[in-house]
Amino acid sequence: METNESGDPWQNDDAFPFIENESGTGPTAPSIEAAKHSICQQLKKHSCYDLLSVSSKLCVFDTSLLVKKALAALIQHGLQSAPLWDSTNERFAGMLSVTDFIHLIYYYYHHSSYEEALEEIEILKIRSLEEIERKIQAPHRKIDYIHPMKSLYEAARIMSENTLHRLPLVERDSDNNEMIISVLSQYKILKFIGANCNDKLRLQRTLQELNIGNYKDIVTARVDTPLIQVIENFKTHRISAIPILDENDRVLDVYEKYDVMLLAKEGAYYDLEVPVAVALQRRTESFEGIHTCAVTDTLYSILETIKRVVVHRFIVVDSPESNKLVGVAACSDILSYLVS
Known part of the structure; x- marks a missing residue:
């Protein structure tokens, strides 16, 4: 198997939490389904919060930010996506991802001249991307998130059922004010399974x-x-x-x-x-x-x-x-x- 080491800023191996395994040290049953069940039980016992590093960074973009500035920040930090914040309504507003830039390029290639594209991109704000996606009949973006104290199993199910690569962790206080805590990735859940679930044997x-x-x-x-x-x-x-x-x-x-x-x-x-x-x-x-x-x-x-x-x-x-x-x-x- 070929692999390459990588320094993903979302994934810090040194900071990754190792949680003591509760399922034993070796295979106890031949059933694949039994192994899956045991892994799911492990995921149900731990919250999304358990996977947060002691020290980490989080990029959040206001929807009023220029798209070109958000793009530069993503590339600078080696990120493929980032949570969005609607400061007008003081709400979490979804994720800015690579898919948005694919739609952007597709739209300008088919619906605009090169000069018009360059002129528009200079003033295009993140909140305007939804209008572009409607014009090219892209699927409507859903605003999915999960509370950080919900289980890893619940997060994994949301990702699986909605084909999400990443899921924002959003907390609400007693006044219903939202706060973006972090972003959980499919990779990080799989890494947790690889590090903590011996039933994978x-x-x-x-x-x-x-x-x-x-x-x-x-x-x-x-x-x-x-x-x-x-x-x-x-x-x-x-x-x-x-x-x-x-x-x-x-x-x-x-x-x-x-x-x-x-x-x-x-x-x-x-x-x-x-x-x-x-x-x-x-x-x-x-x-x-x-x-x-x-x-x-x-x-x-x-x-x-x-x-x-x-x-x-x-x-x-x-x-x-x-x-x-x-x-x-x-x-x-x-x-x-x-x-x-």
């Missing part, structure tokens, strides 16, 4: 055997695929990454949603006919790399990897030697399976 079956991930009709691209086609696939299929393959279906690279943020920062709203290989050259040195796993790797070994390094998805290949694409398994697929 029972999960000695492969991702494909457990039907975790996608192994049919995978959206892919070639090095010469136009960038606009990749962006439209993000919007149409609501996926977070597209493997880049050679003529023999070997994995060469992955184009991720996060890469689109760099396009938006550069104002590349019309230079979208270039091959995706050219677009990949815009990546910063902080790119965490491709995480692959062999089709023979088990769910247990995957959770062990997640415990050690920051991973958002695994590109499943037939073997490390030939590196041919078999499937894609995201953290959302793994978490959904464990709490289903």
Whole structure:
């Protein structure tokens, strides 16, 4: 299994809380379902607050902030999303994410001239993004959040049922005033499972055997695929990454949603006919790399990897030697399976 170390500012390994395991030290039953049940019981015993680091940072954007300033801040801090605050109504207002910038680029490419796009983006505020998303008929954004004292199991279920990668933790005081506490990610819950749930030892079956991930009709691209086609696939299929393959279906690279943020920062709203290989050259040195796993790797070994390094998805290949694409398994697929 190939992995790359990464310094995700949301995930500090040194600060990650290790909670004493209550489920034993080894496999006590052959049943996969028994292992899942035990893991869910562990998640029910601990609150979202338990996963907060003693010291951490949180970026929150007011909805009156210019989009270009919010984008610069996200890239500067290596973030893919941030909570929003409506200062007029003094309320939590959802999340600003990479998906918003995909919609932005898509809108300006299809509905505006380059000059108009550059002029509008200079004055565009976060609160105006909803209007743009209505114009391109993007799905209506839901404002999901959870109280920090709710269980990790409840948070995992909300993420799974609403296809959320991150879930804000929002607290209300006695006067019903809201306060944004932090943001919980799917990865962090999976890391908790990998670090604290020894019942994962029972999960000695492969991702494909457990039907975790996608192994049919995978959206892919070639090095010469136009960038606009990749962006439209993000919007149409609501996926977070597209493997880049050679003529023999070997994995060469992955184009991720996060890469689109760099396009938006550069104002590349019309230079979208270039091959995706050219677009990949815009990546910063902080790119965490491709995480692959062999089709023979088990769910247990995957959770062990997640415990050690920051991973958002695994590109499943037939073997490390030939590196041919078999499937894609995201953290959302793994978490959904464990709490289903």
